[in-house]
Amino acid sequence: MTVLDAYAVLAYLKGERAASEVRPLLGLADSSLTALGVAEVLDHLVRLSGADEEDAALDLAQLDLLDGLSVDATIGAAAGRLRARSYHRTTCQVSLADCVAAEVARSGKQALATADPHLLDVCHAEGIAIAVLTASNGSRWAPPLGS
16 A cells, blocks of 8 residues: 555646656555545645535545545554654644654555655654655655765
8 A cells, every 4th residue: 555645646636747656656456545635635626726625526536535544543643743753843844634644654564655855754764664756846855865
């Protein structure tokens, strides 16, 4: 399984640079979003992109992503601890939803697909497997030198 963060799905749906990298991941039967990732994608599509609510939900359903992975108390607590250890308002703006996705990936011993440099830094530091995607601006994250 590959856990997709909201960025990966949005990049695909909006035809951004990472779309061609996300497409093969979507073809895998075991790629998925967390339930929180579903919420993030729908919020972004409707609130920020102006999509119709039903159309946005249909887009996710057609990708077989609408039924996000549930998050139990153990994952929730781990995500809260991860964000508490990692978050900084100027140097590591990792969201709670991102931390949930990271902990789901860790618990399932799967990779997390994202282009978010803060999330990639956190996953790298925590030993969580990652699938690095191209960012909207064309950049690609690389691990810090010496690590």
